[in-house]
Amino acid sequence: MTNPHINPPMEKPSRGVTSKLLSMWQHIKKDRQFLILLIPCIVFYIIFRYGPIYGVIIAFKDFNVYDGFFGSDWVGLKHFETFFSSPDFWLLFRNTFLLGIYTLLIAFPFPILFALLLNEVKHQLFKKTVQTISLLPYLLSIVVIISMLTDLLSPSRGLINQIIAAFGFEKIHFLIKPEWFRTLYVSSDIWASMGYTSIIYLAAIAGIDPTLYEAARVDGAKRWHMMRYVTLPSLIPTILVLFILSTGNLIKIGYEKILLMYNPMTYSVADVFSTYVYRKGLLERNYSFATAVGLFESVIALILLTSANLLSRRFGGNSLW
């Protein structure tokens, strides 16, 4: 890839090759200090990024610790067949996509709305305070967030259930009710990430040409109208890019969160590809099978990202690459 001329067509005189190699060598020599600086990075990427990519071959093998990546026996598509024909497959498929789609459709607009509203605040101190507060959840670990959620929803002492009881309804044991899981997952996601994501929109709003607002004001537009007809349309490119990214991440469900949230009673809705990979692979040590499941998930994710990007480029003119 670095040099396509290493193997030139036969009829070319070999002098061209040697001079090419020579100039390459001179280039390397000139950059030698830079390249030495780059060595740790290259080693890191080879071992810890490309190593695992190569390691994916165990999805087609029966991996065992003694034979390692290289020695284990090839088994072809056995693990994929087992996975696709197991009753878990459709359940995981459904759970993963539903959680992803709910998060995308419900959580996505919140940071936009929040940024739009925050932008309309004229009182600087209030604006700054609200924004600072909105960023706080980003500082908390997922363990802390789920711990808060558990406390709030606790049937014995949680605030939510105390309110429910005060109105005379029966207390709900939210965390073991499958029908509540998705709601809780999405709403805690909004709570935790809204402020953070809105930074991007606020910066995009700050970059809008002020003359647009002046023109609108001359035309007699009210603030509501400016928000609707100037700010929001100007945000469309940013929204599109973030939407593509979110679509690409659609099935990358936050397994670290689900692992803390779910329990045997909610597995039927909460178990997704990545939590399944964790249980099968790291808890049951079924390495090859779990790798196959993970590979399937990655392929779907890549297809989603590429097609979202393609669609956006075709219709909106914005794309990641």
Added chain:
Amino acid sequence: MVGEKKFSLFSMINTFILACVAVVILYPIIQIVSISFSEPSAVIQGRVYLWPIGLNFDAYLEIAKDHRIPRSYLNTILYTAVGTFINLAMTAVAAYPLSRRHLFGRKFWIIMIVLTMFINGGMIPTYLVVREVGLLNSMWALVIPNAIWTFELLIMKSFFENMSESLRESAVIDGASEYRILWSIMLPLAKPALASIGLFYFMGHWNSYFLPMIYLRDTEMYPVQVVLRDLLIKTSATETMGAEGTVALPPEAVKNAIIVVTMVPVLIIYPFAQKYFAKGVMLGAEKG
């Protein structure tokens, strides 16, 4: 800022909505702090809604006595310090050559690096590589396999790209080596960028529970987030069974006291870091 417009219906509704948002976000955080300081009886009866009832430090004394918590806290500090340092060193040292426009094979290196953002081996092969390399059950398993985050590397690279060339050229004329230029000219000038990506690395280490959970077997090596996770799983298990412990100290109070202790350093850094924080997000957004 008092003007006629401030009292328009739109402003009033807007202010009201945003105030509600702020309350909803802040409330659970305040409640955690309050529960950790409240009388045990009030916590058990679920009477702590917003402010602490009574003032009681038993939960904090309890976690200070329990040998697990102080040790895990020290572990977290160690992993975060070492981890962030290695992250910053690796990222800066890699970003500098990559920012040179005529670097040998530059396009190839960058493509190979960016590609890893879209294609990765996944959880199991990564785990097996870490094990194969012999890092399992050591601090290095938390530090080395994620020594460089590609995103932060690209941020750092674009920061170096935008730095003035003239400074470097005068140093080259003076006969300085590239290592010297990086160390004495580039890094001091890159402090804002280092602060920005350092913040993300710091948060990543401080708050991580999953990697220590899968890579560390020795409970003595657990960072505080893993201990907290064990407590969370345990308390929610008793909740599920409907069993209420009759210990003098309610588990919520202890758990929340640990949470408060883990939040304090982050909250202290936060006011100073907020501008770097926003900058990091923005740089990332431009790159993304």
